[in-house]
Amino acid sequence: MPTGQVIKTYNGFYYIKREGEALTLSTELLSCRLRGRLKREKGAVVTGDIVQYELLGDGTGVIEQCLPRKSLLHRPAVANIDQVIITFAIKEPDVNSLLLNRFLVLAEWSNIPEIVICFNKMDLSSAHSEEIMKPYMEAGYRVVFVSAHSRRGIDELRRLLKDRVTVFAGPSGVGKSSLLNAIDTELDLTTGGISEKIKRGKHTTRAACLLPVADGGIVVDTPGFSAAELEQLDKGSLAGYFPEFRPFMENCHYNTCTHSHEPDCGIKNALSDGLISQERYDAYLNILQTILDRKKAY
Ligand SMILES: Nc1nc2c(ncn2[C@@H]2O[C@H](COP(=O)(O)OP(=O)(O)O)[C@@H](O)[C@H]2O)c(=O)[nH]1
Ligand SMILES: [Mg+2]
Ligand SMILES: [Zn+2]
Incomplete structure (x- = not known):
């Protein structure tokens, strides 16, 4: 089955660049529909996806399968x-x-x-x-x-x-x-x-x-993306998204440490030793609070 990349989507159509073609302003895109099974699954195919498609007699295509994603930005997808x-x-x-x-x-x-x-x-x-x-x-x-x-x-x-x-x-x-x-x-x-x-x-x-x-x-x-949906994050994984915090997390006494109020915290120790910056730590606490507030609202 041929492979391509979704360049844009509009009104239920998916416009695909065929594999091996360069994308320029004059590249002719193939307009495709989704196979029914993919239609029922929300977000099954989004812009940027690499997909496999079947070519129909009328010069359009049907997307049969979406290949695994390397990354996914959520909003816009x-x-x-x-x-x-x-x-x-x-x-x-x-x-x-x-x-x-x-x-x-x-x-x-x-x-x-x-x-x-x-x-x-x-x-x-x-x-x-x-x-x-x-x-x-x-x-x-x-x-x-x-x-x-x-x-x-x-x-x-x-x-x-x-x-x-x-x-x-x-x-x-x-x-x-x-x-x-x-x-x-x-x-x-x-x-x-x-x-x-x-x-x-x-x-x-x-x-x-x-x-x-x-x-x-x-x-x-994109019309711009917001960092608002960060509240969907799991509080336990947040510190891992601060790359320079990672080496210090293993020094925390509690393996459920949120690096905020707990004693004997590897990250707070690194902060007082000047190994991580106050600005980054404050941002961590602020985002952590956003996550906790969201959890409370349910
Ligand atoms: N002084 C200065 N002004 C800039 C520069 N880049 C953009 N601007 C101005 O900043 C304003 C916003 O720019 P725009 O490109 O629309 O920002 P966007 O909203 O991030 O896309 C405009 O008035 C630009 O002329 C720059 O390098 N120097
Ligand atoms: Mg702009
Ligand atoms: Zn800690």
């Missing part, structure tokens, strides 16, 4: 993302470190293999930029310092996108669309001012689609 570029600005607006940490946890939880932090608007100021990003660089994350306006770091971003499926995350106004336009002028995305929410109307949800960019990269075009 997109499978097999290789990389997330979490974008913030040095100012206008200032970095919201709690939100940055929520995005990092969401990316770790979604099993996205490459996680990059992109620090935009470096033309406005470069003061303290390394200091602001220090906890994240120390945690092992790659940070790129860029400016869509001065084009600093744009070549580096373009290299990062090559041969990967990438999603840009981050609050509105930090310059995600501007960066994509700087990477590939053909994209011509709307920037600034006009709220995408208003443009589309409050209640229209638009599904994500995969979009080719210059030099062989693919970006996920």
Whole structure:
């Protein structure tokens, strides 16, 4: 059976790029329906999925099977993302470190293999930029310092996108669309001012689609994803989504330790020894509280 990748979905149709074909703006996609058994299962096939399909006589196809996913972003549902570029600005607006940490946890939880932090608007100021990003660089994350306006770091971003499926995350106004336009002028995305929410109307949800960019990269075009669903996380697994916490967890006295109030906690000891940052630990406690509050509400 032939294999392909779902590039977008619309009204019960799944548009597929055949295996071995490159994705460009002129690639002809195959429109497919789902086999009945897959239709009954919610979320059985989403954008980004690698699927096997049967070709019908009329030039359309039927998806028979979805292959195992490498990663899954939940809202919007997109499978097999290789990389997330979490974008913030040095100012206008200032970095919201709690939100940055929520995005990092969401990316770790979604099993996205490459996680990059992109620090935009470096033309406005470069003061303290390394200091602001220090906890994240120390945690092992790659940070790129860029400016869509001065084009600093744009070549580096373009290299990062090559041969990967990438999603840009981050609050509105930090310059995600501007960066994509700087990477590939053909994209011509709307920037600034006009709220995408208003443009589309409050209640229209638009599904994500995969979009080719210059030099062989693919970006996920999404109306934006939220880190809200983090409350679905299990409190026991949260600390594991902070990569630099992992080596210290085995020193906790209790194996059910939540690293908050318990004595003899490996993570709290590492914090007081200066081995993990206060900012990251505070974010951990904050997200933990979100999870506990949700559990109480039931
Ligand atoms: N000074 C400066 N402003 C930028 C830069 N990148 C984007 N902006 C501005 O920030 C605003 C929001 O940009 P936009 O790309 O729409 O952000 P998005 O909401 O994340 O897609 C616009 O007014 C842009 O002109 C940059 O590198 N430097
Ligand atoms: Mg935008
Ligand atoms: Zn602990």
